[in-house]
Amino acid sequence: MGVAIPNRSDIINRLRDEDDEFSISPMPLTRSVGSGTVDLSIGTVFMPAERSAIPSVRIEEKRVVGAGNSIDVPLFAEVRVHPKGTFVMQPRQFILTATFEYLSMPHDLAGLIQSRSTFGRMGIISATAAYVAPGFKGCPTLEVLNAGEVPIELNPYRHICQLVLMSADEPEPKISRYHLSTRPWPARVAADS
Amino acid sequence: MANSDQQNRALFLERLARLDGAVQEASGRPDRLTQGAIEFATALRELLGVLGSDFTGRWDALSGLDEGDRDEFRNQLLTDVQDAVADVTMYYLPILLGAQASRVPTEYELVVEDLLSSLCPDWHVIPILWGSDEYSYATRDWDHPVDWYSGNENDQSERPVFREFQLPSIERDSTLLHGVLVGHEIGHALDSFYEVSDGLNVPEARDVFNEAAPEHEAELLHSAYVFSAAAKDWAGEIIADIFSGLIFGPVALFSFREFSERTGPPTVDSLTHPGSDRRYEVICQVLERAGFGAMDAVAEWISDFRSMFPDALDRPIQAEAVDEEGCQMAWDWLKPSIPDHISRCFEVIEDNSLFSAERWPLVEKLSRRLLGGHVIGEVYVGGAFTFVPPPSILNAGWLVKANSLFEFGQLMNLDTSKREDVGHIALTLDGLIAKSLEISFHRRRNPWE
Numbered sequence: 158m159g160v161a162i163p164n165r166s167d168i169i170n171r172l173r174d175e176d177d178e179f180s181i182s183p184m185p186l187t188r189s190v191g192s193g194t195v196d197l198s199i200g201t202v203f204m205p206a207e208r209s210a211i212p213s214v215r216i217e218e219k220r221v222v223g224a225g226n227s228i229d230v231p232l233f234a235e236v237r238v239h240p241k242g243t244f245v246m247q248p249r250q251f252i253l254t255a256t257f258e259y260l261s262m263p264h265d266l267a268g269l270i271q272s273r274s275t276f277g278r279m280g281i282i283s284a285t286a287a288y289v290a291p292g293f294k295g296c297p298t299l300e301v302l303n304a305g306e307v308p309i310e311l312n313p314y315r316h317i318c319q320l321v322l323m324s325a326d327e328p329e330p331k332i333s334r335y336h337l338s339t340r341p342w343p344a345r346v347a348a349d350s
Numbered sequence: 351m352a353n354s355d356q357q358n359r360a361l362f363l364e365r366l367a368r369l370d371g372a373v374q375e376a377s378g379r380p381d382r383l384t385q386g387a388i389e390f391a392t393a394l395r396e397l398l399g400v401l402g403s404d405f406t407g408r409w410d411a412l413s414g415l416d417e418g419d420r421d422e423f424r425n426q427l428l429t430d431v432q433d434a435v436a437d438v439t440m441y442y443l444p445i446l447l448g449a450q451a452s453r454v455p456t457e458y459e460l461v462v463e464d465l466l467s468s469l470c471p472d473w474h475v476i477p478i479l480w481g482s483d484e485y486s487y488a489t490r491d492w493d494h495p496v497d498w499y500s501g502n503e504n505d506q507s508e509r510p511v512f513r514e515f516q517l518p519s520i521e522r523d524s525t526l527l528h529g530v531l532v533g534h535e536i537g538h539a540l541d542s543f544y545e546v547s548d549g550l551n552v553p554e555a556r557d558v559f560n561e562a563a564p565e566h567e568a569e570l571l572h573s574a575y576v577f578s579a580a581a582k583d584w585a586g587e588i589i590a591d592i593f594s595g596l597i598f599g600p601v602a603l604f605s606f607r608e609f610s611e612r613t614g615p616p617t618v619d620s621l622t623h624p625g626s627d628r629r630y631e632v633i634c635q636v637l638e639r640a641g642f643g644a645m646d647a648v649a650e651w652i653s654d655f656r657s658m659f660p661d662a663l664d665r666p667i668q669a670e671a672v673d674e675e676g677c678q679m680a681w682d683w684l685k686p687s688i689p690d691h692i693s694r695c696f697e698v699i700e701d702n703s704l705f706s707a708e709r710w711p712l713v714e715k716l717s718r719r720l721l722g723g724h725v726i727g728e729v730y731v732g733g734a735f736t737f738v739p740p741p742s743i744l745n746a747g748w749l750v751k752a753n754s755l756f757e758f759g760q761l762m763n764l765d766t767s768k769r770e771d772v773g774h775i776a777l778t779l780d781g782l783i784a785k786s787l788e789i790s791f792h793r794r795r796n797p798w799e
Contacts, residue, residue, distance in 0.1 A: 175730050182725050183789045184735040186799050201456065201788075237451040240460065240788070242381040257792075259725045259785055294723040296785070314792065332763050337723055339781040 161324040162193035163266070168322065171263075178263035181320075185258070189316065193323070196316040197256045197270065200296065202340050203244045203311075204233040204253040233343045244311045246281065246303040253341040255296040257314055262293045267325040270297060270318050280305020283318045292330025295338040355421065358428055359409060363402070365435055369443075370398045376446045384459050386478035387449030390512055394442055397495035405431050434499055442495065445480045445514050453481030453519040457784045458528055460791040461740045462515060465536055469597070469703055470543040474510045479531075481519025485613065488516040489535040491542055513539055525780040525787070526751060529605030529744050533598040537590030544698045546691070547586040552578065553683065576621065576676025581683055584624045588688060591629045592695045595636030599705035599713075600648050601744040603633045603655070604752060616659070619669045619677055624684075627659035636692055641707030647749070648710070663688075705741045712738075716746035721754055723761050725782055727789025728798075737793035738786070747783040751776070 163171075168190050171177045181195060189196040213222045214232070233253060238244050246252065262268065268289035272282050282302050289297055299318060303309055311317070335342055377383060377391035405427065412423050448454075462477045475491075492498070494509035517531050541547050594602040607630065610616055616626035623629075634652045642648040656662075663685055667677040696704075716726040716738065726743055728735045750758055756766045758779060764771040 173730065180724065183728055183793050183796075184730075184798060201451075235452065236382060237456060238381050239383065239385055239451055239456055240791075241385060242451070244381060257788075259789070261724055332761075336762050337778050337782065339725075339785040 163322050163324070165190055165192050168193075168195065178261060179266060180261040182259045182261075183257075191319070194319045194321050196273065196319050197258050198314045198316045199254050199299070199301075199311060200257040200340075201238050201240055201242075201313045202255060203236045203238060204341050204343060205236065206251045206253075207232055207234050238313060240313050242313070246301070246309045246311055248280075248303055248306055248308065251300070251302050253343055254299050254301055254311075255339070255341040256299065256318070257296070259296050259339065260289060260293065260320070262289055262291055264291050264327050264330060265325055266322055267291050267327075268320045268322050270299065270320055272318055273316060276317050279309055280307075281309055281311075281317065289320065290330060290333065291325045291327035293333065293336065295335060296340065298335065298338075298341040355424065358424070362405065362428060362431060362435075365432075366398060366402050366405075369435065369438060370395070372443060373398065373446065376443070382451050384449045384451055384454060384456060384479055385463075386459065386476050386512070387446055387480070389476050389510075390442075390449065390478050391446055393495050393509075393512070394438065394446065397438070397499055400496055400499060401431060401434060438495070442492075444482070445478060445516075448480035448482050448516075448519065449478050450481070453522060454479040454517065455522055455525060455528060455784060457525070457787040457791070458531060461532055461787055462536065464791070464794070465532065465597070465740075466513070466539060469536075469540060469699070473543055475513050475539075476510050477513050477515060479515045479517065481522060482516050483519065484516075485518045485520070486516065487518070487530050487535055487609070488514075489538045490514050491539075523777060523780055523784070525784040526601075526744065526747050527605055527608055529598060529601040529748070530609045532740065532744070533594030533602040534590050534606060536597070537593030538586065540593045540698070541586060541589045546694055546698070547582070547589050550582075550585055550687075552581045552585070554578075573673050573676035573679070576673040577679045577683075580621055580672075580677050580680035583622045584680055584684055585691075587623050588629065588632055588684065589691055589695065591632050592636050592692050593699070595633040596640065596695055596699050597703060597705055598741045599640065599709070599745055600637060600642065600651065601741065601748045603630060603637070603651070604748045605744075606630070606633070617665065617668055619667050619672070619681070621669075621672045621677070624681065625662075625668065627662040627665075628681075630655050630659060631662040632688060632692075635688070636695075639692060639696070640704065642710070645707050645710050647714075647753075648707075651752075705745075709742055709745075713742055713745045713749060716742060717749040717754070720746055720750050720779070720782060721757055721761075725786045725789060727786040727791075728793045735793065735798040737790040740787055740790060743783060743786045743790060747779060747786075751779060755779070 169187060171179045172181060172184060185195050215222055236244060256270075270283060270287040270289065276282075280303055282304050283299050285300050287297050287299060301317075373391055373394050377388065380388050383391065408427050409424060412420050412427070415423065459477065459479045462479065466473065466475055466477055490513070492512045492514060494507060494511060497507045497509055515531055515535055517528065521527055591602070591606070594606070606626070610626035616630070619625045634655055637643070637648060637652060643652070667674045667681060669677045712729075719726050726738055726746055728737055755775060759766045759771060759775040762775065762778065764775050766772050766775060
């Protein structure tokens with residue numbers, strides 16, 4: 158079976174059907190739904206990467222080198238912005254955030270999250286195309302980079318990215334550790350002790 | 351070398367500059383403050399400006415007096431302004447420093463703001479949520495700082511008043527526990543606005559004790575003092591509980607119980623609060639008056655509470671380190687009037703703000719959605735998505751927490767019987783509730799097409 162992209166009216170009809178496992182909350186406005194896509198916005202929690210005295214991270218071993226005996230090493234700070242507030246992203250700054258929308262993916266749909274072109278042209282990039290698996294429920298974590306030359310103000314609830322939907326067939330989805338999460342989660346690494 | 355007069359002036363101005371610096375520093379990142387705190391910081395800076403110009407103006411005006419009078423009046427002036435500065439340091443600054451978005455659940459600020467504006471129309475009040483290191487919830491009105499300093503009566507001022515809501519910052523993410531905040535503490539705010547407990551005629555202590563034999567007068571003096579203090583405070587607490595039950599329904603009972611049992615045994619009365627068991631019983635009576643006695647699940651909870659605390663209203667006072675006789679008289683005075691207080695609070699709350707049993711079917715439906723791993727900030731009704739009121743969201747969350755936490759944990763392949771899992775399960779449920787409150791607020795402000 159090839160990958161199929163659902164059409165706009167199918168997406169809208171499924172989102173409006175309360176008995177359908179596929180839902181996005183808050184329900185997107187019709188104009189936010191495209192052919193196979195739904196615009197998504199950012200929430201109020203931002204996690205800027207901390208530039209600290211930690212020498213390095215060994216990704217393969219999932220551990221931080223030279224961090225002493227601490228068990229959890231914070232590589233990211235957490236900033237909660239008021240819904241009417243602003244988070245300023247400095248040039249070359251990397252942050253984690255999460256979508257404001259809470260997604261509930263059915264067994265027959267998967268998704269990829271990609272930057273919206275307006276933001277991309279200003280240098281704000283969703284650094285990886287986050288994969289949203291069938292059966293996932295939660296607010297996906299976004300890795301966002303300001304690749305531009307000027308600071309950019311980010312406001313909660315602003316559409317910054319879009320979910321690109323595709324057909325799937327996964328009767329028994331695997332439950333990820335981020336299932337039902339409503340905030341961004343950094344990768345888990347431990348200190349070497 | 352400067353004389354002592356100049357030194358005093360310089361020391362005070364230095365203090366003022368330090369305070370101004372502290373306020374500026376706290377408010378230097380408005381994006382990370384709560385909305386109430388942004389307005390509070392502006393008000394504090396206005397106060398510090400007024401204090402500075404008032405002080406220097408009055409100080410200089412005294413320079414024409416002869417030395418003796420001048421020193422005396424300047425000393426008096428210093429005392430006046432130093433008192434104001436001390437209050438800013440001790441009371442206002444901790445609120446501002448605690449009102450960071452990283453220390454409080456900002457989702458609740460929106461809920462509190464909406465509730466106060468709908469329940470207390472025409473009250474120009476700005477709520478400030480702040481997280482303290484102390485493990486307690488509290489609330490208090492503050493006049494606008496400039497009005498407070500200048501002695502303006504609030505009703506003569508165009509400036510807003512502030513209402514602080516203090517909560518324990520270590521519980522920032524405990525969304526369901528904060529039902530205590532939105533219930534009981536908003537109950538205090540309503541009591542203050544509608545002057546329910548202020549309108550009570552608390553007998554003067556001397557009238558209560560005037561039948562005492564003169565030879566026992568001295569030993570009864572302390573009891574008389576305790577009676578006066580406890581009667582007034584307890585009435586305020588009971589009325590806040592009644593409002594909490596009226597506006598939030600069963601969640602008032604559950605969140606309060608979870609909080610109170612973290613802080614002490616429920617059958618002990620203190621000078622400021624009657625025992626929690628008495629307050630559970632009062633909330634149960636409110637729920638019954640609101641029709642919940644006919645709802646099987648809630649009726650069962652009420653029955654459970656009553657079997658756990660069968661003599662909640664009738665048991666003798668058990669007070670720690672407090673005069674028991676004075677407390678007993680306060681309770682004897684308050685207890686018979688509780689049904690009247692419930693009636694009075696019912697009269698104050700508009701029907702559309704009352705959380706009555708008619709709303710329970712929606713709560714049960716929402717709890718099933720939660721158990722399916724969904725958020726519940728909006729529902730599809732009559733062809734459109736509309737917001738779910740926060741009390742319904744909180745009740746649905748408590749329904750899951752009280753009855754189905756194990757089932758909820760299974761959604762994540764986690765087990766409530768394992769210590770390492772149960773915290774994560776509860777935190778995840780709290781996260782869904784916080785997200786639902788945020789979505790509810792968003793949908794209310796941004797109606798669906």
